Amino acid sequence: MEKVKGELLYEGKAKKMYAVRGRPQEVWVEYKDSLTAFNAQKTGSFSGKGAINAQITALLYQRLKDNGIPTHIIENINDHEMICEKLRIIPLEVVTRNRLAGSTAKKLGKEEGTPLRAPLVEFYYKDDALGDPFISDDQAMLMGAVENRQDLEVLKTKALAINKVLRAEFEKAGLELVDFKLEFGRNDRGEIVLADEVSPDTCRLWDLKTGEKLDKDRFRRDLGRVEESYQEVLQRLKEKSK
Numbered sequence: 001m002e003k004v005k006g007e008l009l010y011e012g013k014a015k016k017m018y019a020v021r022g023r024p025q026e027v028w029v030e031y032k033d034s035l036t037a038f039n040a041q042k043t044g045s046f047s048g049k050g051a052i053n054a055q056i057t058a059l060l061y062q063r064l065k066d067n068g069i070p071t072h073i074i075e076n077i078n079d080h081e082m083i084c085e086k087l088r089i090i091p092l093e094v095v096t097r098n099r100l101a102g103s104t105a106k107k108l109g110k111e112e113g114t115p116l117r118a119p120l121v122e123f124y125y126k127d128d129a130l131g132d133p134f135i136s137d138d139q140a141m142l143m144g145a146v147e148n149r150q151d152l153e154v155l156k157t158k159a160l161a162i163n164k165v166l167r168a169e170f171e172k173a174g175l176e177l178v179d180f181k182l183e184f185g186r187n188d189r190g191e192i193v194l195a196d197e198v199s200p201d202t203c204r205l206w207d208l209k210t211g212e213k214l215d216k217d218r219f220r221r222d223l224g225r226v227e228e229s230y231q232e233v234l235q236r237l238k239e240k241s242k
């Protein structure tokens with residue numbers, strides 16, 4: 001039977017989450033055209049942005065699934081909507097860095113793009129009112145973000161495994177995955193599953209040859225050609241996956 005969109009459960013900065021009628025374990029995810037940065041202090045949008053991010057996420061999550069890494073996507077409805085497994089989101093933004101850029105480069109006084117000997121995984125506490133602060137493992141435990149320390153290790157191991165697959169995928173598209181943010185949630189069986197999205201909103205992507213930025217930093221830093229860059233990432237990923 002065809003699935004039917006139910007009531008709006010939540011509207012975020014980049015997506016709307018709806019119920020799926022008669023299917024309490026699922027959510028209907030609609031990607032929006034809005035673009036925000038710095039905890040929504042800066043806002044913008046362009047037509048088709050939601051569709052680009054949804055298609056990039058669908059393509060990459062399929063690749064992760066092919067590599068034995070479970071994700072929340074159940075089915076793609078159209079270019080900007082998908083049905084996902086409804087999860088209890090773990091309130092941690094799991095950031096993996098292959099080079100130092102952005103906040104950690106600034107904090108440590110390192111040049112943007114400083115290479116790392118091994119990927120670095122960091123946790124940020126998901127709380128808009130606090131500005132999603134960096135937290136230590138002990139602080140994550142203190143805040144009850146996860147049930148036990150083993151869960152933090154599972155998140156790190158999963159992030160590193162996902163990094164391997166995504167890095168290779170972007171490399172084939174002529175892009176370097178500098179860093180990215182993941183969210184995970186727990187399903188009814190207690191399993192930790194990859195949630196949310198992976199897109200130019202949530203990654204730093206640099207052209208392998210020129211170093212040109214092709215991600216949300218173009219919007220954050222007023223570099224121009226935001227829409228063209230998002231489109232280019234999708235085009236390149238589609239091209240090489242043919």
Ligand code: ADP
Nearest residue numbers: 012013014015072084085086087089183195196
């Ligand atoms: P934000 O809440 O930061 O503005 P979005 O606009 O992307 O972000 O909203 C999506 C929301 O849905 C986020 O809060 C995210 O944690 C949550 N989410 C993502 N995937 C799932 C899922 N499979 N089940 C339940 N919630 C999810």
Ligand code: TMP
Nearest residue numbers: 101102103104179180181201202203204
């Ligand atoms: P940062 O360098 O600003 O900490 O960002 C690290 C990565 O995480 C970068 O690829 C952008 C992504 N990110 C999000 O997806 N959401 C956020 O709220 C922030 C701050 C970063």
Ligand code: ASP
Nearest residue numbers: 013036037038039040041
């Ligand atoms: N995701 C955050 C926001 O939408 C911050 C960022 O990506 O810069 O405000």
